[in-house]
Amino acid sequence: TQLLEQSPQFLSIQEGENLTVYCNSSSVFSSLQWYRQEPGEGPVLLVTVVTGGEVKKLKRLTFQFGDARKDSSLHITAAQPGDTGLYLCAGVHLRYTGRRALTFGSGTRLQVQP
């Protein structure tokens, strides 16, 4: 069973602060995705990282995939209230069925106070 642990589980910060969310596993994933979910809505894909050591930037968000493809981090610079939400990492892996599936991390709930 692939498990993805995220830390911290909950983060409340002031507008303008920086933060990092971690996603760790003992399993190797072919790729890893980060999502943001608003209350009462489905998750929205932010980025997919594929290569070990890969770094991707999306405006103030920086995503990194670990060299061994077992972990990832999301760094937000100068957080804004609009960044508030549930951040989920998800690992792509091959199931016993021969099909790919996603295993979601435990989630990090971010609250940015104005």
Add this chain to the structure above:
Amino acid sequence: GAVVSQHPSRVICKSGTSVKIECRSLDFQATTMFWYRQFPKQSLMLMATSNEGSKATYEQGVEKDKFLINHASLTLSTLTVTSAHPEDSSFYICSATRTGVPDTQYFGPGTRLTVL
């Protein structure tokens, strides 16, 4: 493109009744559809994977007789919660993949089920 819809968005039912939730890919043909369940303040848990015209593959611990999945066409999958009980109250989310992009799942907006 790649929009997935769910209907209904919210449903309240009495204990013992059955509820059907629809998941549609609006502008593409979905090779595979997934059903997830999300309890309050928790992450998404995969319930089952379905492919058009074949039986769904259920995750360990998910009762296939309770959560009936039908994937009759390339744009529609349905999840029926049979004999629903209060503990089945949850947020049900579907997703779909398209041909050639198997690692990208397009998520629906979710259905909030409340069983009284």
